[in-house]
Amino acid sequence: MSKLLENVVGEFAKLPGVGRRSALRLALNLLRREVEDADALAGAIYQFRRDVKSCIYCNNISDTEICPICQDTRRDKKMICVVEQVADLITIENTRQYGGLYHVLGGVISPMQGVSPSDLKIDLLIDNITKNEVEEVILAIPSTIEGETTSYYITRRIKQLGVKISAISRGIGFGTEIEYADEMTITHALRNRVSY
Amino acid sequence: MSKLLENVVGEFAKLPGVGRRSALRLALNLLRREVEDADALAGAIYQFRRDVKSCIYCNNISDTEICPICQDTRRDKKMICVVEQVADLITIENTRQYGGLYHVLGGVISPMQGVSPSDLKIDLLIDNITKNEVEEVILAIPSTIEGETTSYYITRRIKQLGVKISAISRGIGFGTEIEYADEMTITHALRNRVSY
Structure with a gap:
């Protein structure tokens, strides 16, 4: 050939x-x-x-030192949504339902793959929270073992800063047939049922 | 973004x-x-x-003026398999069941898309047949209307050269369930049944 x-x-x-x-x-x-x-x-x-660069504040990809989201004065700087990767940020942005800032970890803690907390720009996140007097950190991190470990680690480090911490809700997605949902998700969805 | x-x-x-x-x-x-x-x-x-170049003999893609297949002295130069595109040639080559030469048309006759016989290197094919005293031309052209038109056109032009012309067999593919085969294919497969 x-x-x-x-x-x-x-x-x-x-x-x-x-x-x-x-x-x-x-x-x-x-x-x-x-x-x-x-x-x-x-x-x-x-x-x-x-x-392509990484935003010096949020680690989002950017053509400039500071990404357009961090530069946008209309965004709520009191809120930071923490995501694993840029693709997650883009997916959330596409909903146009979130007006705060982001923080892109660039991975999740994984001793197996040699990813430790220091690889994840968590110090930068703490810095941003302190400097901007952030009021709420929303964790939008995958619900894998590595993701949960990462969420736990971040929560532990942030808690002492007196900032509100939340996580995106888990459950059966819209359009997913209950018949095909996995057991973990169903168990979670049942336990965390919402009262009408 | x-x-x-x-x-x-x-x-x-x-x-x-x-x-x-x-x-x-x-x-x-x-x-x-x-x-x-x-x-x-x-x-x-x-x-x-x-x-990347086109082989000056068979129109296959090539890094050199003459493609490795046309250069290969072990190949049977008395046989030419005519295909629409390079991808078809590669698929046939991968079976390692064919030892002759190829001719890549680069398309099929389609008045709708402005593809006329002169766009398809058919003169080059005729040239090769004459010069190499080719004995058999195998048509491996799609069985679409355009493909059939092209096969018919080539057959008409080659016939007078006294060369044997054949076409790859059509039928129900191995691994295709009869239940899911299309009507055209089944009709053809029944009519062209092979005696045991």
């Missing part, structure tokens, strides 16, 4: 959820498009990875 | 089968990997689209 093709297929296949078959389809599709289209894709990848 | 992110997500989303959600996932994954990994992906895309 063409080495150039082999190379680009190999690189595409390193992306998450892209198998060799899809990678081949992506590569061959480039041939049907203009040279400039491929250049644009290559350039966007190169530039993004090289030039 | 970050313009750099917006840009790379937009470019990823132009790839076939990649929606904006997957595009975002691909982009954010790049941040978890080394800068060099992103450079490698970008470089592979850029180089592939810029430098």
Whole structure:
């Protein structure tokens, strides 16, 4: 096979959820498009990875030192929503239901994978809480063992600052059929039932 | 949102089968990997689209003027398998059951999409057949209306050269349940039943 093709297929296949078959389809599709289209894709990848920054306050990705959310004066600076990753921030932002700031941990505590609290910008979070006199920290961290450990660790460190701490509610999602919900979720949903 | 992110997500989303959600996932994954990994992906895309050639004999993609298949002296040059696209060639090659040459049309005749016979390297095919004294042409062209039109057109032009023409067999695929096969296929499979 063409080495150039082999190379680009190999690189595409390193992306998450892209198998060799899809990678081949992506590569061959480039041939049907203009040279400039491929250049644009290559350039966007190169530039993004090289030039994108982390916001010095919230660790969100940003083109500038301070991200647009932290710069936005209309946002409620008394609230910080703590998320594991940028994708979670974007998902929450897309609902347009949250007007506070964020804090992107960039991971969760995982001794197995060598991620310790010091890797997670938690000192920066404490700093922000203190400096901005934050009133509430909302934890929107995955409910995995690592996530729960992280939530517990953060809660322990924040509590002494006298700030309100909450976590997003868990339960059966809208559109999820109860029949297919997992046991953990159902157990939780039953125990934390809401009175009408 | 970050313009750099917006840009790379937009470019990823132009790839076939990649929606904006997957595009975002691909982009954010790049941040978890080394800068060099992103450079490698970008470089592979850029180089592939810029430098890959079409084989001057069979129109297969190639790093060199003549593709490795046409260069391979062990292959049976008396047989040409005609396919619509490179992906089809690769799929057939992967079976390791075919030892002849190929001819990549690069499309099928489609007046609706402005693809005429002259766009499909059919003159080149005729040339190859004549020069190499080819004995058999196997048509492995999709059984769509456009594909059938293309097969018919090629057959008409080749017939006068006194070369044997065949087409890959159609029927119910191995692993396909008869229950779920489409009516056209079943009708064809019944009519073209094979005696035991």
